[in-house]
Amino acid sequence: MNASNPFDLKHPEPKALASTIESLAARFGNRLVTSQAVRDQHAHTMTWLASQPPDAVVMAQETADIQDVVRICAANRVPVIAFGTGTSLEGQVNAPAGGICIDLRDMNRVLDVHVEDLDCVIQPGITRKTLNENLRDQGVFFPIDPGADASIGGMASTRASGTNAVRYGTMRDNILALKVVRGDGEIITTGTRAKKSSAGYDLTHLFVGAEGTLGIISELTIKLRGIPDTIAAAACSFATVEGACQATILAIQTGIPLARIELLNAAQVKACNAYSKLSLPETPLLLLEFHGNDVEVAEQTRRFGEIAQECGGGSFEWTTRPEDRTRLWQARHDAYWAVRGLRPGAGVVATDVCVPISRLADCVVETEADLLDLKLLSPIVGHVGDGNFHCSLLCDVNDPDEMARAEDFMHRLVERAQSMDGTCTGEHGIGQGKQKYLVGELGPEALDAMRALKQALDPQNIFNPGKIVPAA
Amino acid sequence: MNASNPFDLKHPEPKALASTIESLAARFGNRLVTSQAVRDQHAHTMTWLASQPPDAVVMAQETADIQDVVRICAANRVPVIAFGTGTSLEGQVNAPAGGICIDLRDMNRVLDVHVEDLDCVIQPGITRKTLNENLRDQGVFFPIDPGADASIGGMASTRASGTNAVRYGTMRDNILALKVVRGDGEIITTGTRAKKSSAGYDLTHLFVGAEGTLGIISELTIKLRGIPDTIAAAACSFATVEGACQATILAIQTGIPLARIELLNAAQVKACNAYSKLSLPETPLLLLEFHGNDVEVAEQTRRFGEIAQECGGGSFEWTTRPEDRTRLWQARHDAYWAVRGLRPGAGVVATDVCVPISRLADCVVETEADLLDLKLLSPIVGHVGDGNFHCSLLCDVNDPDEMARAEDFMHRLVERAQSMDGTCTGEHGIGQGKQKYLVGELGPEALDAMRALKQALDPQNIFNPGKIVPAA
Numbered sequence: 024m025n026a027s028n029p030f031d032l033k034h035p036e037p038k039a040l041a042s043t044i045e046s047l048a049a050r051f052g053n054r055l056v057t058s059q060a061v062r063d064q065h066a067h068t069m070t071w072l073a074s075q076p077p078d079a080v081v082m083a084q085e086t087a088d089i090q091d092v093v094r095i096c097a098a099n100r101v102p103v104i105a106f107g108t109g110t111s112l113e114g115q116v117n118a119p120a121g122g123i124c125i126d127l128r129d130m131n132r133v134l135d136v137h138v139e140d141l142d143c144v145i146q147p148g149i150t151r152k153t154l155n156e157n158l159r160d161q162g163v164f165f166p167i168d169p170g171a172d173a174s175i176g177g178m179a180s181t182r183a184s185g186t187n188a189v190r191y192g193t194m195r196d197n198i199l200a201l202k203v204v205r206g207d208g209e210i211i212t213t214g215t216r217a218k219k220s221s222a223g224y225d226l227t228h229l230f231v232g233a234e235g236t237l238g239i240i241s242e243l244t245i246k247l248r249g250i251p252d253t254i255a256a257a258a259c260s261f262a263t264v265e266g267a268c269q270a271t272i273l274a275i276q277t278g279i280p281l282a283r284i285e286l287l288n289a290a291q292v293k294a295c296n297a298y299s300k301l302s303l304p305e306t307p308l309l310l311l312e313f314h315g316n317d318v319e320v321a322e323q324t325r326r327f328g329e330i331a332q333e334c335g336g337g338s339f340e341w342t343t344r345p346e347d348r349t350r351l352w353q354a355r356h357d358a359y360w361a362v363r364g365l366r367p368g369a370g371v372v373a374t375d376v377c378v379p380i381s382r383l384a385d386c387v388v389e390t391e392a393d394l395l396d397l398k399l400l401s402p403i404v405g406h407v408g409d410g411n412f413h414c415s416l417l418c419d420v421n422d423p424d425e426m427a428r429a430e431d432f433m434h435r436l437v438e439r440a441q442s443m444d445g446t447c448t449g450e451h452g453i454g455q456g457k458q459k460y461l462v463g464e465l466g467p468e469a470l471d472a473m474r475a476l477k478q479a480l481d482p483q484n485i486f487n488p489g490k491i492v493p494a495a
Numbered sequence: 496m497n498a499s500n501p502f503d504l505k506h507p508e509p510k511a512l513a514s515t516i517e518s519l520a521a522r523f524g525n526r527l528v529t530s531q532a533v534r535d536q537h538a539h540t541m542t543w544l545a546s547q548p549p550d551a552v553v554m555a556q557e558t559a560d561i562q563d564v565v566r567i568c569a570a571n572r573v574p575v576i577a578f579g580t581g582t583s584l585e586g587q588v589n590a591p592a593g594g595i596c597i598d599l600r601d602m603n604r605v606l607d608v609h610v611e612d613l614d615c616v617i618q619p620g621i622t623r624k625t626l627n628e629n630l631r632d633q634g635v636f637f638p639i640d641p642g643a644d645a646s647i648g649g650m651a652s653t654r655a656s657g658t659n660a661v662r663y664g665t666m667r668d669n670i671l672a673l674k675v676v677r678g679d680g681e682i683i684t685t686g687t688r689a690k691k692s693s694a695g696y697d698l699t700h701l702f703v704g705a706e707g708t709l710g711i712i713s714e715l716t717i718k719l720r721g722i723p724d725t726i727a728a729a730a731c732s733f734a735t736v737e738g739a740c741q742a743t744i745l746a747i748q749t750g751i752p753l754a755r756i757e758l759l760n761a762a763q764v765k766a767c768n769a770y771s772k773l774s775l776p777e778t779p780l781l782l783l784e785f786h787g788n789d790v791e792v793a794e795q796t797r798r799f800g801e802i803a804q805e806c807g808g809g810s811f812e813w814t815t816r817p818e819d820r821t822r823l824w825q826a827r828h829d830a831y832w833a834v835r836g837l838r839p840g841a842g843v844v845a846t847d848v849c850v851p852i853s854r855l856a857d858c859v860v861e862t863e864a865d866l867l868d869l870k871l872l873s874p875i876v877g878h879v880g881d882g883n884f885h886c887s888l889l890c891d892v893n894d895p896d897e898m899a900r901a902e903d904f905m906h907r908l909v910e911r912a913q914s915m916d917g918t919c920t921g922e923h924g925i926g927q928g929k930q931k932y933l934v935g936e937l938g939p940e941a942l943d944a945m946r947a948l949k950q951a952l953d954p955q956n957i958f959n960p961g962k963i964v965p966a967a
Contacts, residue, residue: 139744139853140882162748182693193691195700196668211940217849218881219665220918221654221704223925223933223963224945228667228700232693249748272611276634276721278787280752315750316798322790377689381611409690410612446692453695461695468683472952473696479951480944491695 030474030484030494032120039099043123044079046095054082065106065124066117071372071420071429072456075117077104077124083148084129086202086210086241092125093239094208097485104487105235107148107174111181112373113454115234119489125239127176133157134242141247142199142216147176147240163247166191169450170359176240181452182232186355189275189408190282190314191248193450195231202242203230206481216244229476234452235487237480251314254282255324256348257341258311259331260304264288264391267307268384270327270334271407275380277330279323283312284408285355288387291362291402295354298361303354304337309407310355312348313341355404362402362415370420374433376440377411377449386443387412390436397428411449438463458493502946502956502966504592511571515595516551518567526554537578537596538589543844543892543901544928547589549576549596555620556601558674558682558713564597565711566680569957576959577707579620579646583653584845585926587706591961597711599648605629606714613719614671614688619648619712635719638663641922642828648712653924654704658827661747661880662754662786663720665922667703674714675702678953688716701948706924707959709952723786726754727796728820729813730783731803732776736760736863739779740856742799742806743879747852749802751795755784756880757827760859763834763874767826770833775826776809781879782827784820785813827876834874834887842892846905848912849883849921858915859884862908869900883921910935930965 035043047055056062057079066076078101081092096103102122109116118124127148135144138161145154152172155164169178169185177183179201184193191197200214203226213226230237261267267286274281287295287308296303309331313323320343328339342348354361362371378386387403394401394414405412414436418429437447437460447453447460462470473492477484507515519527528534529551538548550573553564568575574594581588590596599620607616610633617626624644627636641650641657649655651673656665663669672686675698685698702709733739739758746753759767759780768775781803785795792815800811814820826833835843850858859875866873866886877884886908890901909919909932919925919932934942945964949956 137851137853139748140851141748142851182697184691188691192668195691195697196664205940205944209940211944212938213941215913215918215936216851216916217883217912217918217921218852219656219660219667219849219883219921221920221922221924222918222929222936223704223941224709224948225654225667225697225700225704226937226941226944228697229948232695232697237696249750251750276611276613278721278723316794318794319791322788322794326788377691379609379612379614379688380690381609411689411691440689441687444688446687446689446694448693449689449691450693452693457694464687464694465698466684468677468681469685469695469698472677472683472698475951476696476701476948479947 030492032489034121035099035101040078040101040121043095043099043101047079047081047092047123050091050095051081056080056082065109065126067109070112070114070456071370072114072117075119077118078121080124080126082126082129089125089204089239089241090208092123093204093206096123097206097483100483100485102488103239103485105176105180105239107177108150108172110171110173111177111454112451113456115181115452115454115490117455119455127174136161137216138163140216142244143247144242144244145175147243148174150174151178158247162250164250165245166248167194167197175243175245179231179240179243180234182450184450186283186285186406188406189284190280195228197246198227198231198243199246200244201227201230201240203238204241205238206483206485210241211238232452234454234490236477236490237486239486252316253320253343254348255313255320255341255343256311256351257313257324257339258351259309259339260337261307261309262335264307264387265384266335267309268380268407270309270331270336272380273330273334274327275408277326279326281311281408282314285310286405286407286412287358288391288403291358291404294361294365294402295358298364299354299357301354310351358404359415362417366400366417369417372416372418372429373451374414374416374436375448375451376436376445377409378440378443378445380410382443382445383407383410386439389439390414393432393435397432399428399432409449410445453491455490458491461493502964504961506593507571507573512550512573512593515567515571515573519551519553519564519595522563523553528552528554537581537598539581542584542586542928543842544586544589547591549590550593552596552598554598554601561597561676561711561713562680564595565676565678568595569678569955572955572957574960575711575957577648577652577711579649580622580644582643582645583649583926584923585928587653587924587926587962589927591927599646608633609688610635612688614716615719616714616716617647619715620646622646623650630719634722636722637717638720639666639669647715647717651703651712651715652706654922656922658755658757658878660878661756662752667700669718670699670703670715671718672716673699673702673712675710676713677710678955678957682713683710704924706926706962708949708962709958711958724788725792725815726820727785727792727813727815728783728823729796729811730823731781731811732809733779733781734807736779736859737856738807739781740852740879742781742803742808744852745802745806746799747880749798751798753783753880754786757782758877758879758884759830760863760875763830763876766833766837766874767830770836771826771829773826782823830876831887834889838872838889841889844888844890844901845923846886846888846908847920847923848908848917849881850912850915850917852882854915854917855879855882858911861911862886865904865907869904871900871904881921882917925963927962930963933965
């Protein structure tokens with residue numbers, strides 16, 4: 024921690040750290056935890072990145088706890104890392120310079136629900152499933168579903184999205200306002216409950232996706248939707264990835280309000296058949312969901328069926344029966360476990376590129392060819408309506424040759440996406456793993472701007488140092 | 496211009512200004528204009544704020560022009576103000592410290608259209624009508640309609656929206672990426688054409704709504720939509736504002752994808768009847784538009800009709816015939832002229848608050864009462880789906896007593912909206928006119944953050960000084 028180069032990653036001085044832990048112990052008692060096991064739990068990353076545990080963990084219960092941790096850490100120039108459920112994928116909760124982890128799981132209350140306004144005010148540690156269980160009786164829901172039962176604060180911080188972003192947008196589109204604890208422990212309010220505003224710089228969306236590097240989110244006001252009367256699920260096989268992508272493009276162009284449209288490549292369908300005991304044709308598959316009332320859903324499915332046929336789709340079946348819907352989508356939800364089943368014991372490395380939808384078929388097909396060339400095993404699932412897809416690389420993490428090929432593959436994948444005017448991360452964030460790709464995507468001027476923003480809002484570099492912005 | 500307090504508003508030193516104009520003349524020849532008439536045209540504000548012309552105007556034709564103006568101004572610490580069509584409403588194009596205006600009207604080309612991706616790349620000076628004429632043949636359109644035929648760069652800079660934000664969002668929701676000229680003349684690229692990204696701080700949305708205070712937008716990548724097959728227009732009168740608002744709330748809760756839903760209060764309907772020779776009941780009126788195919792539009796109007804009836808609406812008529820649609824909506828489009836007709840020669844002062852939709856009826860009704868109390872004449876129109884409404888105050892700008900009451904009214908209106916968890920500006924921006932309200936809305940910490948961002952990205956305070964962020 025050196026003010027002259029705030030992006031340096033130095034561990035705090037031992038004295039400063041000891042003083043910090045002493046102050047935290049006095050303030051938090053047994054809510055300060057320094058056991059190795061708990062520290063390790065708070066560094067777990069879901070990928071091949073090495074774990075880097077914090078020096079201690081504080082279990083926060085209210086906003087004042089966050090404020091006090093930040094004040095104590097700031098006084099000693101010790102890093103502070105916010106932790107939700109630890110399901111981020113790019114090392115976002117690692118502590119490369121040590122420091123104090125604030126675990127927000129107990130800050131999980133719904134503070135206010137405004138059904139008429141379709142918004143609610145929540146604490147950051149609530150997970151999306153718990154939130155939606157809380158809301159169900161009131162006929163509303165929070166639509167973002169990244170797969171994991173992540174905390175909403177964490178989802179905001181990584182600008183997460185998932186399977187139904189095609190209809191409901193990403194976390195960026197679903198946050199009205201935040202409260203954020205800044206470096207001196209005071210709280211920045213970024214917006215109001217008004218649905219739109221032109222009142223100054225968009226602080227809300229600066230903190231969304233900032234991965235806790237500019238302050239710690241202590242409260243969120245988020246948008247809700249009415250639970251649709253009717254939900255239909257459908258599946259349609261295609262001979263080629265191109266056909267599936269073309270159907271998706273036409274559906275979006277003609278304004279069908281698809282709620283979900285997921286692509287599984289042939290390798291992924293094969294894995295799902297094996298794991299979920301299905302007998303789907305082992306060719307590219309689209310899994311879809313439609314939301315509306317009976318009339319609307321019937322019209323949406325009719326229109327999509329026509330488009331699928333035009334694009335060489337196989338039989339298009341849809342159902343509104345909950346048990347049938349569950350059966351269809353369960354395979355998608357279990358895709359991760361199906362992948363693991365292909366090579367038990369192997370590590371899974373998730374990738375996350377996103378390209379303009381017109382380039383998606385090219386990008387997937389070239390990526391499949393590259394996997395073959397490099398002798399790597401990786402099914403592909405895609406949020407095809409957004410042009411976002413994930414390879415799940417199955418690697419023997421102890422085989423240096425295979426890991427080298429995997430790294431080579433990941434570099435080439437990112438470069439391929441970027442050359443198609445796409446991004447190195449659609450929804451997982453930069454964290455530690457993607458820092459090297461930012462400059463290739465946006466250029467040095469954007470990096471300069473990001474560094475300037477970080478220095479402006481966190482001049483001591485105490486908030487989650489070593490994430491997003493690479494050292495100059 | 497004083498580095499120690501970058502928010503001070505000092506005119507440049509005469510020598511520095513002379514040197515700037517000399518350099519610009521050498522570079523731009525007769526595209527540098529210093530005539531009083533042209534300077535005055537570039538300071539016109541649409542409101543009661545006094546005009547503050549720039550010292551000179553440069554007619555930019557390409558990005559390199561913007562870069563060179565910025566470089567020359569930066570070297571001399573002279574302000575630079577971007578100008579689109581001058582239709583902003585809060586003094587955004589005024590030059591309180593003088594400086595150089597860059598007129599972008601000739602940078603009006605469509606650089607690339609990607610119909611499959613529903614995006615296009617444009618120069619900042621193109622207006623929304625010209626853009627949509629360019630796009631029509633390709634079956635796509637840009638949906639944001641703030642009323643004025645504003646430039647897209649200007650609309651981005653004020654985070655504009657308008658009548659169909661309820662369905663298509665605001666400028667914030669419809670920009671994928673920007674190129675922005677920074678203080679040293681280099682260009683920041685803020686994003687790619689991917690529909691979503693988690694790649695670092697959201698620079699795009701920091702520049703959207705920044706009113707040219709952080710850099711000058713030289714290129715935009717924006718989202719398009721397919722032109723709907725069927726467009727229906729409808730009108731429905733209500734006995735009370737509450738009834739109209741309740742119908743709107745229910746329609747949104749149940750997921751009817753309203754394309755436009757505009758509230759006209761009784762005073763506005765009366766003005767429209769007189770101006771547009773209509774005979775609408777002189778009670779609160781909702782004007783609506785529905786987009787979809789035939790089946791969808793029929794279902795949407797059926798559902799809205801039921802809701803309107805439940806909420807005490809009068810007869811609900813809808814039509815898809817273009818001439819009937821035009822007749823209905825013409826009254827809304829002419830609302831401004833209808834207002835002017837109520838008191839020829841008076842000035843019109845536009846207000847722009849936005850509240851959670853559950854509070855909209857209260858806010859409008861209390862505002863109507865306040866107008867009565869203060870003996871002020873002001874019809875009201877509202878983008879009721881967003882909770883955003885505008886009073887059009889008709890004032891004799893030469894009557895100090897009336898202007899004092901008008902100012903009093905505006906303060907009370909903003910405070911009323913803010914006390915209802917709303918904002919002082921839904922879509923017009925802060926400019927000069929709303930600076931005093933920011934701290935009441937977001938608190939001093941948010942202002943600190945905004946000041947820090949301004950200093951980080953524009954340390955010389957050359958970009959549109961005196962806007963958004965009040966001096967500390």
